[in-house]
Amino acid sequence: MAAPVFIAGDWGTSNLRLSLVDADGAVLDTRAGPGAAAVPAGGFPDTVRGLLADWDAAHGRLPLLLCGMVGSTLGWVEVPYAAAPAGAAEIAGHLHRIDLDGRAVYIAPGVKGTNLQGAPDVMRGEETQVLGALITHPDLAAGDHLLCLPGTHSKWVDLSDGRITGFTTAMSGEIYALLSKHSTLARGAAEWDGTPDAGFRHGLKRVAEAGADVLHLLFETRARQMAGVLTPKDALGFLSGLVIGGDVAATLARHRALGRPAPTRVVLVGAPALNTLYTLALASHGVAALALNGAEQSTAGLLAYFRRL
Amino acid sequence: MAAPVFIAGDWGTSNLRLSLVDADGAVLDTRAGPGAAAVPAGGFPDTVRGLLADWDAAHGRLPLLLCGMVGSTLGWVEVPYAAAPAGAAEIAGHLHRIDLDGRAVYIAPGVKGTNLQGAPDVMRGEETQVLGALITHPDLAAGDHLLCLPGTHSKWVDLSDGRITGFTTAMSGEIYALLSKHSTLARGAAEWDGTPDAGFRHGLKRVAEAGADVLHLLFETRARQMAGVLTPKDALGFLSGLVIGGDVAATLARHRALGRPAPTRVVLVGAPALNTLYTLALASHGVAALALNGAEQSTAGLLAYFRRL
Known part of the structure; x- marks a missing residue:
């Protein structure tokens, strides 16, 4: 088994999915946890401690990277949005770092932009999936592409040369x-x-x-x-x-x-x-x-x- | 006080409004009652008996005319829709009569028609309001008019020479x-x-x-x-x-x-x-x-x- 190098967490309103990830991005193990809406105020550190105790014992306190509503007003800490147009550099530049018992925890910002009707729009979590698609499908990094991230609030995203230029919910x-x-x-x-x-x-x-x-x-x-x-x-x-x-x-x-x-x-x-x-x-x-x-x-x-x- | 000649009832899913009406259409008194959804199966006769006892004592058993969801599958009896194009003659011709303790009860049919997108559409209760508008505003009886009956399910009704020709919910x-x-x-x-x-x-x-x-x-x-x-x-x-x-x-x-x-x-x-x-x-x-x-x-x-x- 390859050595894990970090823990990936997609922490939405209703669900938390944690993955133990190696340097190539392979998922070695997974855990499920409560959605951000189900965690009481101030309860995020203890939720993480409880869920990661086994992995910590086996692998030490790996960095934890989180995206989604965990960075919203109902999450762990409100992380300001990165402004579109935004690619990996701009979004990663807005990661919010927390030190928890000697573990580095990073929370992704969402992205704020303008919708097709010219009004403000926001996303939290989808921006990380878009950047992931750029990694798994490098041909998306050049030229113009229209992405759709279907869900409770579907996002239609304009991607231009690897950067999110606008989106509509x-x-x-x-x-x-x-x-x-x-x-x-x-x-x-x-x-x-x-x-x-x-x-x-x-x-x-x-x-x-x-x-x-x-x-x-x-x-x-x-x-x-x-x-x-x-x-x-x-x-x-x-x-x-x-x-x-x-x-x-x-x-x-x-x-x-x-x-x-x-x-x-x-x-x-x-x-x-x-x-x-x-x-x-x-x-x-x-x-x-x-x-x-x-x-x-x-x-x-x-x-x-x-x-x- | 003018003599009442019948009892008008608008019996929707959530509310029943009963009115004691004279020959000119003036409302002499009103009562509220439970919506059709709140009446247990088979409970419509007793609901009516209870609500009308006072008026019966004062005025005898006046005819009761009802419109709305009382004529639907969740109502007293399912009354088949009149088919558009339909005016007062066609709709009144589909009234359903029940004899209750010697009182005549009439339930209005709804109207079925075609919406602006060419698909089937239905109404129950709104047709009676449209016919009422023709009484209170006789100028609507000639020519083409667009009506809107806003509500839970808003109805946009095409009225042509006093008849409902089509409508969209x-x-x-x-x-x-x-x-x-x-x-x-x-x-x-x-x-x-x-x-x-x-x-x-x-x-x-x-x-x-x-x-x-x-x-x-x-x-x-x-x-x-x-x-x-x-x-x-x-x-x-x-x-x-x-x-x-x-x-x-x-x-x-x-x-x-x-x-x-x-x-x-x-x-x-x-x-x-x-x-x-x-x-x-x-x-x-x-x-x-x-x-x-x-x-x-x-x-x-x-x-x-x-x-x-």
Whole structure:
């Protein structure tokens, strides 16, 4: 077994994933822990001590590199955002260092920038995945690329010569979660496991033919069931198709409205199941996708920071 | 006091409003009761008996006319929809009669039709308010008019020579409720009383300049607070401005896309506070509004049914 050189942590609102990483970026072992929202105020040091005791005993107190909401107001310490345009140098230059019992802990800054509509936008954690993608796929370091990091708050990121120049947050994941769990649309709908079924494809087709105006399409999830043209089994997939299809269609429409060239490929950085849904949504508009595993890019991005320490 | 001739009931999912009405449509007295969702299966007769005992003692068992979700699968009895195009004659022709202890109870059908995107759509209760508006404002009975009935599920209704020809449901009210109560956007936001404040106007302005793509604008509610350009006090008003502004902008954009003439006036039929917000949203696009009280139109619509019995 290769020797671990640092510990990578992706510490979001709901989950913490810790990885023991060697000098080449290989993950030797992993641990899960509580999300930042579940850690009481002042409780971050003890949470880390408890989770790392075994690895410390075996390997000594390795540096800990963290990204995500751990650097937000609800995290360990609020780390100021790096300002876009920002690449690895600018972002790594804003790492916040804490000394904990002789261990160096580094927390990544988020990035603040401007969205496609010209308003302020922010990310925390996604910037590290983007930098990771630059490590695992060096061809992304030159030229212009459009990335999409699907999730609760999907991020559409413009990357130019290896730097994040701007990005737009879409509420697609949270909207789907709220509507599928709490709304009248979901009444009577069957469970959906998130695989691209007939309902999902129906939703994508609907957006492709009717446009990105999701607010006025969502109710079809219910009206089509009442009209007998959508089964309860297909209802949640249809809803997801509307939301994800709407996210993609609105992004492409915004590019057109701004006179930007239509993207021919989007680099997806996310969980494999979500990447699959977005790949299909992009395909319904004739756009190719390159799907990268988000967790792997996160570790690679933290390795990029480690190498710059 | 004029003699009451029937009892009007607007029985929605969450509320029941009963009115004792005279032959001219004047409301002599009112009662509130449980929404259809709160009535146990088979419990509608006893609920009515309990609420009407006083009035029965004073006036005898007057006919009871009901509209709203009381005619849905979660109501007293499921009443089949009338099909658009439908006016007072077609809708009144589908009233469902129940005999309860010698009292005649009539439940209005909803209306099924086609939305602006060509898909099936349904309403229950709003059709009666539309017919009421035709009674209180007879000038609406001729020519083409665009109505908006704002609410949990806002309805945009095309009225042509006094008949509902088609309508589109927007999820605006429910989306705002879900986002303001359950989402990460509302974190840290101050309460909002629903009056058109600086935040609401800011949201309207944002949609007017950036377009109807609400999915990609909503996150600005949070990002603008983090950037210090939106106060927590103004956040929920801003969110409402985005949602209501987006509803209006998307409707106007859809009309343009379909090559329809731009509406110069929209007839709002709703609660006064909500009418005010939609009036401002329409004004931000240069469209005039005529605001009618929804509860009053509901009573007037039930009177129209009563006169056709």
